[in-house]
Amino acid sequence: MPDVGEGLTEAEILTWYVKPGDTVTDGQVVCEVETAKAAVELPIPYDGVVHELHHPEGASVDVGRPIISVATAAAAPVAAEAPEAPSAPSAPVREPVLVGYGVSEGPTRRRPRRQEAAVTAAPEPAVEPTVLEPAVLEPTVLEPAVAPARPLAKPPVRKLAKDLGVDLAAVVPTGPAGIISREDVHRAAAPAPEERPTVPEPTPAPGPVAAPDPVAAPAAQVSAGARVTRIPVKGVRRATARAMVASAFSAPHVTEFVTVDVTRTMKLVEELKADPDMAGLRVTPLLLVAKALLVAIKRNPEINASWDEVNQEIVIRHDVNLGIAAATPRGLVVPNIKDAHTKTLPRLAGDLGELVAAAKAGRTPPSAMADGTVTITNIGVFGIDTGTPILNPGEAAILAVGAIGLRPWVHKGKVRSRQVTTLALSFDHRLVDGELGSRVLADTAGLLEQPKRFLTRG
CATH class of the missing domain: 4.10.320.10 (E3-binding domain)
Known part of the structure; x- marks a missing residue:
């Protein structure tokens, strides 16, 4: 199992695309795994025949553990002739290793950590410390008793x-x-249809009833005391839970709110949809909110910072990697647009559209979720007016955008029907004081109230 992210320690196998006996080629995708950040497809780095899948779908595997054995044409003859204690070969032989780690030349010495783990676990013959040596492909080593295919x-x-x-x-x-x-x-x-009449109606059994097999019976048939659904917290959901707890109890959160008339912003959205420069791009209020926040950050760069606990320093970032919180079937992910402050409005629209599409499809790479500096969460799409968002770990601020709707509003001295929304800015009070947070929020709101002069530039 390779480390497909930045320092991840494990991944869950979602789907195997091959089975023992299948022929694979260099670069062919053999499985899909889910890490704490995203789902990733893993390619095989050599040609050969799949001998064994070491872990079933749904299993969590530590990084560095074998997940698949493949017999290659170059290594098979070596395995057939290898004695019980093979001597050093006269010439290096290319042999298969872990997915994502390429191939090694000749016999290799395993790292002490893996040797110790293998000795401690009293492994089966198929996973002895010499599993990656040339003799691994001998029939006596690679033919353990295999359970029926899942x-x-x-x-x-x-x-x-x-x-x-x-x-x-x-x-x-x-x-x-x-x-x-x-x-x-x-x-x-x-x-x-013809089978339904023959199904007898369930009748309660007298006396105590044993809990049914959860695999063999639907959840609706369990006893009243066990009518619950348990969802294993893995991958993205587990990482999100840990990150939110760490953020909430390590960074002192402060949240400020402002309600703003965005009627002109909504008119500008319609104008931009007809602009030839925006042809083929998805123009939404979120695009202009993102642009307004970027302008506010440019005016108040201290908000684009992080807290260095080790050195007790405030680290101000000169690049703005703008995160967009996205709800996916696997949980909440926050991919970010790198160097968002350098983007023109059309470029920002294109990057935002690609980011959202990839997140909804579950194909956001881990690199897209690393190194964010400021985040936007659009809770308005769910009809919510406002909230108190929790900071993305390592960032100083997060802006929540509420639902946009018609409300009575005093405009030019008269009560009129206007498009209004509420913005909520949460920030880390260790490095962002009330004045700085208020300036950023007020700037963002002011730009959305009078957007044409500022948001269409660059």
Whole structure:
């Protein structure tokens, strides 16, 4: 398991695209894994035949642990002739190693940490410390007793099958590479019309009733005391939970609010949609909010900072990597637009559209979520007026944008119907005092109230 992020320690295997006996080629994607930041597809770095998958789908694997064994044409003859204690070969032989780590030349010495782990765990013959030596491809080493093949299905599909009481082993897969889809599970759960009359109505059994098998029975059939749903917290959700707790209890949060008339901003959105320079780009109020915040940061650069706990220093960043909080099926992710302060409005619109699309598709790379400096969270899309957002760890400020709607508003001395929204700015009070936070929030609100003069420049 390679480290596909920055210092990640483990990843969960979501889907295997190959099985033992399949032929693979250099660069072919063999599996999809979910880290604490994103879902990533892993390619194989050599040609050969899949011998063994070391971990099933849904398993969490530490970085550096083997996940797949592949027999290559160059290494097979060596395995066939290798004695019990092979002597050093006269010439280096290329042999397969872990996915993402390339190949090694000849016999390699394993790192002490892995050797100790292997000795402590009293491994099976197939995972002895010499598993990556040339003799690993000998039939006597690579033919352990293998459990029956597990049906291929993603974790959400497995949970659906569990809730509906469907045995995945009995489901006919229709997805690519034999993967069971949600439709396959629903199809298996729905009995044919002629079968329905023969299904007896459930009757309560006398006396105490044992808890049903959660795999064999739907959740609706469990006893009253066990009517709960347990969702394993893994990957993105676990990382988000830890980060939010760390942020909330390490950085002293202060949140300020301002309600602003954005009628002119909404008119500008419609004008920009017809602008030839914005053709093919998605123009939304969020785009102009982002531009307004970037202008406010340029005027008040101290807000673009972080707290160095070790050195007890405030670190002011000269680059603005603007994060956009996005809700995805895997949990909350915050990818960011690198050097957002240098973008023209069309470039900012293009980058924002690509960022949101990748997040919704679950294809945000870990690099896109690293090194953010300031974040925007758009809770208005859910019809929420305002909130008190928690800081993205390592950042000094986060701006929440509420729903935009018509409200009675005093405009030019008269009460009129105007487009109004509420902005909420949370900031780390260790490095952002009330004056700085207030200036940034007031600047952002003022730019949205009178946007044309400032937000269309550059």
